[in-house]
Amino acid sequence: MLQEDNTIKIPQSLYAFRGHFVGNPIVPGIYSLELAVHLVSRILKHEVTLHKVIRCKFMKPLTPGMELASKIQLLSTENNEQKAKVQFLIDDTVTVDIHFIVIGTTKKLC
Amino acid sequence: MSIEKYLPHRDPIRLIDKIISHDEASIICQVDWPKKKFFHNNSHTAMIEMIAQASAVMMAYKKTGQDGLGMLTAIKNFNFIATPNPSDNLTVEITVEGGLGQHKIVNGTVYQQQKSLVKGRVFLYLETKHSEKQNE
Numbered sequence: 001m002l003q004e005d006n007t008i009k010i011p012q013s014l015y016a017f018r019g020h021f022v023g024n025p026i027v028p029g030i031y032s033l034e035l036a037v038h039l040v041s042r043i044l045k046h047e048v049t050l051h052k053v054i055r056c057k058f059m060k061p062l063t064p065g066m067e068l069a070s071k072i073q074l075l076s077t078e079n080n081e082q083k084a085k086v087q088f089l090i091d092d093t094v095t096v097d098i099h100f101i102v103i104g105t106t107k108k109l110c
Numbered sequence: 111m112s113i114e115k116y117l118p119h120r121d122p123i124r125l126i127d128k129i130i131s132h133d134e135a136s137i138i139c140q141v142d143w144p145k146k147k148f149f150h151n152n153s154h155t156a157m158i159e160m161i162a163q164a165s166a167v168m169m170a171y172k173k174t175g176q177d178g179l180g181m182l183t184a185i186k187n188f189n190f191i192a193t194p195n196p197s198d199n200l201t202v203e204i205t206v207e208g209g210l211g212q213h214k215i216v217n218g219t220v221y222q223q224q225k226s227l228v229k230g231r232v233f234l235y236l237e238t239k240h241s242e243k244q245n246e
Binding site: 015016018019020021022028029030033034049050051052053054055056057058061 | 123124187230
């Protein structure tokens with residue numbers, strides 16, 4: 001789903017669509033959070049864990065075939081906590097807006 | 111009675127397995143966590159989904175959710191305290207804090223053996239019944 005250039009292409013055959021929902025496939029909201037955490041991890045070049053969700057807004061359901069751009073901002077860092085803001089956009093319109101905090105691990109991404 | 115009567119989520123996404131208790135403004139549900147292997151590597155976000163699903167169960171069970179699909183519109187202030195042990199069940203406690211019309215605000219906590227693992231708030235939008243729309 002997540003491409004090398006940080007864009008997202010939602011596949012027609014996402015495994016989660018089997019149960020979310022039958023006959024009405026919508027990407028579960030938590031997938032957006034997982035993608036956001038992964039994007040931050042990619043920028044920091046080490047694995048991170050979701051520590052706190054400050055706010056996350058879902059403006060539009062994500063459905064099969066959609067293509068999204070991502071906008072990632074690393075905000076303040078305190079101790080081992082990295083605050084970040086990630087937005088997913090379709091045609092410059094924000095569809096998901098996430099403010100969250102991750103904590104770093106020492107594991108480097110390959 | 112099957113939980114699926116109150117929840118549109120199906121395997122592999124369905125997390126809530128049964129209702130343990132409920133009252134006017136709250137509900138406690140159980141998640142058979144050892145069987146939810148699909149989520150074990152993403153347990154933090156899975157716990158958010160548990161709170162969202164338990165909220166959906168509550169709305170449907172209380173028939174405040176009409177017969178349409180409820181949508182998760184926002185989540186706020188989720189603090190992760192601990193990661194669940196994969197071998198024990200989880201309980202999800204939901205309390206309705208308020209709402210306006212079709213919008214509901216719900217507070218949730220996930221526990222494992224009385225230990226709180228995460229707390230947070232979800233915002234839901236509940237679709238209106240087709241018949242109600244026609245009467246408007």
